[in-house]
Amino acid sequence: MGCATSSKQQDFHIRYDTGAQIGEGKFGQVHLARRIKDKEICAVKVITIDSKAQSTMASVKMEQAAWEAVGKHEHCVALYEVVYMAKPTLCFMVMEKCQSSIKDHLKILINTPESDLAGIFYQMLSAVSHCHEVHVVHRDVKPHNFLLAGENGKTIKLCDFGVAAIQHKTTKLNGTFGTPAYMSPEMVRGIEHDEKTDVWSCGATAYVVLFADYPYMPRTMSAENVKRAIRKDVPAISFQRPDPYAYQPSDQAIAFVKSLLDRSAKTRCSAKDAMRHSFLEHGYRKHSGLERKQEFDLLDELIDNNVPFEDGGSTATSSPSYIDFKATDSILKVSCLNNSFESNSLSRTVSTASGGSETAESASTPV
Secondary structure: OOOOOOOOEOOHHHHEEEEEEEEEOOOEEEEEEEEOOOOOEEEEEEEEOOOOOHHHHHHHHHHHHHHHHHOOEOOEOOEEEEEEEOOOOEEEEEEOOOOOEHHHHHHHHOOOOHHHHHHHHHHHHHHHHHHHHOOEEOOOOOHHHEEEEOHHHOEEEEOOOOOOEEOOOOOOEOOOOOOHHHOOHHHHHOOOEOOHHHHHHHHHHHHHHHHOOOOOOOOOOOHHHHHHHHHHOOOOOOOOOOOOOOOOOOHHHHHHHHHHOOOOOOOOOOHHHHOOOHHHHHHHHHHOOOOOHHHHHHHHHHHHHOOOOOOOOOOOOOOOOOOOHHHOOOOOOOOOOOOOOOOOHHHHHHHHOOOOOOOHHHOOOOO
16 A cells, blocks of 8 residues: 545545544544455544634645655655545545554663664664655654554554654744653744754653653653753753662763754754764664564564553652653553454544643643
8 A cells, every 4th residue: 555645525434444543632533444445454543624723724734745755664654645525524644554652662661771772763763864854854753653563563663743844955944843851952942943853852762761761850740841941951961860779871872862962953963873873883783684683572572562651650669660751741642553443433533533632741733
């Protein structure tokens, strides 16, 4: 199934069955879907478009344009087609079916050897680098938006281009987008930004995995406090796990993360340059097929165990899972997909596609 979009208003439901809801965001829901013609299983993002709000349609068109520009890439979730319906005004974005997200498996990842993590970070940066090569800035890079996908779920793929934008060569982008804990300094300041904002977010994602903590942790966790801490660099990033008795990342791993979390966008490395960092050399060897067995063993463990990260924080006696994700988690929660299709799921989609609530702390849309 290739990437083929449609601008004609068609009856989506003649060609697809819809199944269980597997995710939700500010503008719509993600459901399982099955193409009737060949029974192929996929996922579909259903967006209710307010005919009175031109901004909603503009956002949908921007997402479609950015996703189509990304096209086919090993580490980006594939967009198969886009279908619009007039009554009710709905947009269906049919995409590749994936499995659970990196966020769902942080409990395993934060206790994983660095040599295995290097291969995963390499795949993440490969996706982001490709986006930048085709002039797409994702603007919401975070663990939630990297999914296990591909054959046997052993490939990391970047998803959710809902706030992505196409950057023209001679201009920069404006506005404030993303999830607070992963925003770059230039993003939280509301100044012009470019593709380097995604590099910072990759750094924040790697930091969460390596250090079991957010880069910036104000005493009271809230969206505004996190953004203030990033803006002022107070308290500064510690580059240490909160538990002094826990395993601490290596100097090489710290140097890698620091190269991504350079507070100056001008001197911050590109995603392509980050892929060449010495810390990822092992990851590159795995990705190139020279020694991928250990990485596949890790991904097998993630798939087989499917252990979600507990959002409630941890106690002093628990394993080193220090982050309280409640303050900044996205409302989109992608779980492992199954192939069961529920009756009447379509009516739920139409009636509730725009009814989800989202707190400022979890915003992954314009804030």
